[in-house]
Amino acid sequence: MSEINASVITIGDELLIGQTIDTNSAFIGQELNKAGIWVKRRVAVGDVYSDIWNALDEEKKYSRLIIITGGLGPTADDITKPLLCDYFNTRLVRNETVLAHIHHLFVNVYKRKVALSEANIRQADLPESCTVLHNEHGSAAGMWFETENRNGEKVIVISMPGVPYEMKKILVNEALPRITAYFGGDIVIHKVLSTFGMGESMVAEKLATLESQLPSYIKLAYLPGYGMVKLRLTGRGNDRIQLEEEMSRFYQQLKAPLKHITIAENDDTLEMIIGQLLQKQQKKMATAESCTGGYIAHLITSLPKSSSHFNGSAVTYNNKAKENILGVNHETLETQGAVSEETAIQMVAGALERFDADYALATTGIMGPASDNDEKPVGTVWIAAGNRQHIVTKQLNLGYDRQRNIQSTALQALNLLRKFVIDQGGKE
Incomplete structure (x- = not known):
């Protein structure tokens, strides 16, 4: 079976100026790849009629499947729908099924007490030649067009809204079944x-x-x-x-x-792996974070069902907080400093006690861009992981900018905990 190439065109000035991060292209690429269709090109264009038109012409040279996201809202700067009418030499007609769905959304889902605006109603006006792709979560329907390239080969153009959760539902439930039926795929x-x-x-x-x-x-x-x-x-x-x-x-x-x-042996993240290990052992964990500022807790709690293995976190950014919340000894902070192995160990012990956890993880370090201690340059970090019987530590000497130091510390700490949990699980 011949290889089918795809192009993704994302529309919106907000993408070009960095106001909005394009996550749609990554999702589309992943889903198409599962179906044996390869995204060969990705193009971002602004809300400019000629730029969108030219992008369609250009991508038809390379791909037999073109997926467009964005520009389907009810405001004046959303020009994708009228452009597609011109491009495919068709006209807008009111789709009563889509209009009924819009009424349902505004009355039963959004609980609006006012009548639909004319702009909302116009969302049901769609190109006559397209196949409508139902948008379960929004008023901007997806559209499927069929055309040809200069070699006489069939080309499919799909237009979907740029709102990620709307686009994802349309792609998975509406577009992909049609794509695989139309093209097949390796x-x-x-x-x-x-x-x-x-x-x-x-x-x-x-x-x-x-x-x-x-x-x-x-x-x-x-x-x-x-x-x-x-x-x-x-x-x-x-x-x-x-x-x-x-x-x-x-x-x-x-x-x-x-x-x-x-x-x-998969692409699970460290926080996912730790969650699976703790759930298997039926254990709970906590974090005590200084230099990472709660970033580790954020990674853990970004996953569903994290409450099954995560009890809580203390962001003890200054010495007083380390003493008052985690019980770190004042003398340790005075003699060894906040960025020390001894402080990291005591932070773990304090988190175990404070959150009644089976395991705890601690970070303390200097993220930059400057250090007030000549003996401890930027990137000096101590991490610790342990339980009530044993605590392990590791010193890091990082050389990145502040944000990368934080992210690297978090991952190093999670990996230290992962190995510790595996080791302890083998002893039970």
């Missing part, structure tokens, strides 16, 4: 290995032999992060059994030299 299999503690270049050296042996239809991608490198094997073909056998064989070869730095 079988695509992904296998991911997550590692921590080794740089991308060193990991690549260990995998050089494997990479040279991969067939053309199996690719290895490196996805580096702060201290992490995720490795993704992607295979595509039309014989699932054969592809699965080959992918399994190469995945085993991938794992072997990286066993000592592997944290997961």
Whole structure:
């Protein structure tokens, strides 16, 4: 089966000036890839008629599937719908099904007590030639158009609203079933290995032999992060059994030299892995954060059901808070300093007690951009993890800017806790 390429066009001045971060393209790429369709190009354009038109013309040269997001609201700067009418030589007609849905949203969901405005009603006016894609969560319906490129091949253009939760629902429930039925697509299999503690270049050296042996239809991608490198094997073909056998064989070869730095045989984050470990052990944790300012607690509680294993956090940014909330000794702070192994240990002990937790994690350090201690430069950090029987520590010497120091410390601390929880689980 031939490879189907896709292009994503995102529309909006807010994307170009950085006011809004484009998360839609990443989601679209992930979902299309699962269906065996590859996003080859991504283009962002402003709310300019000619720019949108030119982007459509250009992408038709490269892709047989073009997905547009944005510009479908009820305000004057939302020009996608009238442009599409012109582009596909059609006209706007009122869709009574969409209008009924808009009434339902405003009366039964939004609980509005006033009549629909003319702008709201006009959201039901759609290009006559399009197939309407139902928007369960909003008034801007998705649209499916069929056209041809210069080679006479069919090209599908899909337009969806830019609001992420609306776009995602339309893509998954409405667009993707039609896309897969229309184009089909190769079988695509992904296998991911997550590692921590080794740089991308060193990991690549260990995998050089494997990479040279991969067939053309199996690719290895490196996805580096702060201290992490995720490795993704992607295979595509039309014989699932054969592809699965080959992918399994190469995945085993991938794992072997990286066993000592592997944290997961999937793309789970450290906070997800820790949550799974604690739930399995039926244990609870807490955090005591100074230099990370609650960032670790944010990562943990951003996941659903985190209350099953997370009791709480103390952000003890100054010495008084460390003393009053966590019970860190005044003498320790005076003699060893806030950024010290002894303080980190006492922060863990205090968090265990204060939050009645089974495990606790602590961070204390100097994030920058300046340090008031010549003996402790920016990037000096102590992290600690433990339970009531034992506490382990690690000193970090980071050399990044403030934000990256915070993120790196958080991940290093989570990995320290991960290893500690695994070790303790083996002793039970």
